[in-house]
Amino acid sequence: MIMLLSITFIGIVVLLLWMRFKIKKEFVHFYAKIYCESFPEYPWGNNLASGKEVFDFLTSDANQQYDENENLIPGDKVIWYLGCNEKFGTIKYKDKEWSWEFGESTFSNVVGVIEYMYQDDFFNASQYKKLMELIEEGKLIDNMYEIGNYLKCKSEGKEWKTPADFRPATKEFFREAKESMEKAGYKWQSNNH
Secondary structure: OHHHHHHHHHHHHHHHHHHHHOOOEEEEEEEEOOOOOOOOOOOOOOOEEEHHHHHHHHOOEOOOOEOOOOOEOOOOEHHHHHHHOOOOEEEEEOOEEEEEOOOOOOHHHHHHHHHHHHHOOOOOHHHHHHHHHHHHHHHHHOOHHHHHHHHHHHHHOOOOOOOOOOHHHHHHHHHHHHHHHHHOOOOOOOOOO
């Protein structure tokens, strides 16, 4: 009888510990149109990811920046491309979606997503803090075409000046392209995923 109670007690403790430390996985999807479809693939294939998997992905290098000799410039964080790309994109978490069209990317969307995930206990406090720091750094760049220049200045210890906002010119260009296509009889369709 004592042996049975001991085994039952141990089983309950193991179950409680498993429930306490079970890794939370949620539906998560990221997409941003950068260059020619070169946004990095996230490592979870079925769109279910843990906070650590998403954190590791967002803080990883996107490997999109090269110097004049075609050498990879390290340090271009994936999270930056979500806030400062010129084209369209989507971020989904559970049943909530943040998306943007040409010239509408903004770090406000990225902050909203990260805060929402943090409030849902998807990220821990240190992950949240690091992501917010990277967002603030991304705001200094605020243009995906300037990330390489920023990283070069950073590595050389030079001062960085945030470039002029590219969004109004991008929006105007695509507005004119849409009007021109529609006048020619073509139907404009959004490519937002």
